Amino acid sequence: MSHTILQVQELVKRFGGLVATDHCNLEIRTGEIHALIGPNGAGKTTLLAQLCGELAPDSGRILFEGRDITRLPIHKRVSAGIVRSFQITTLLPRLTVRENLALAVQARTGHSFDFLGTVADESDLDEGAEDAARRVGLIDVMEQIVGTLSHGKQRALELGMALACKPRLLLLDEPMAGTDPEESKRMGELIHSLREDHTLILVEHDMDAVFRLADRVSVLVAGAVIASGTPEQIRNDPQVISAYLGDDESAETEAVQ
């Protein structure tokens, strides 16, 4: 029986007069890939930012494994096991893959950032960096300068940096963005492989990827979840079809642009 890892209860976030998150309720089960979809401006990114602690909600609660984390700062959520990809640091293009990953391990373990010059000598950092690199298929390019990697490999590295923080719940914000079909396929396989030992929330505009990868899908419209279910249930939900997916191919394509 699956149990709930994350619960969002009646979450509200306003930007001035705009209600970006409107009494949002969401339940994420341990071990699932849960996709969050919805039209542009529906509030997906704003919700993710509240889950990782980047934005403070105005009201409502977020429970992680039953514990109220609504007011916990980002670094404490990372320690608790919630990591958003690209959250800890953006890539440092002039450093190597190994150095970038070691910095992500440092962020998790609380090592000081002051001794950049000796990063490569720290065996615990190195081990963590190599584990993450292996996981995302970058072990053969550990010494390569990040700025010289292909876009797809840079995306994989961003994911590797999130993994170096040893998350239990990984928040992925548009991992397929800007990737070509081959890179997108590889990223899909990578995400699928993470499901073994992680719970994932996936915000993604690529509907093919969403319906292929997700165990369950929630649809956000105007800051509220209007439906949650299996990809099959969501595809056939009349409310979702009229509010978002549309009832034919062209409407679907239009809705996700």
Ligand SMILES: Nc1ncnc2c1ncn2[C@@H]1O[C@H](COP(=O)(O)OP(=O)(O)OP(=O)(O)O)[C@@H](O)[C@H]1O
């Ligand atoms: N910092 C901010 N200040 C003011 N308004 C904001 C801010 N961030 C987001 N918004 C507004 O909140 C609403 C939700 O935006 P958000 O980016 O969360 O939607 P989204 O579903 O992620 O959209 P997209 O699919 O286009 O990325 C939008 O109307 C947006 O303009």
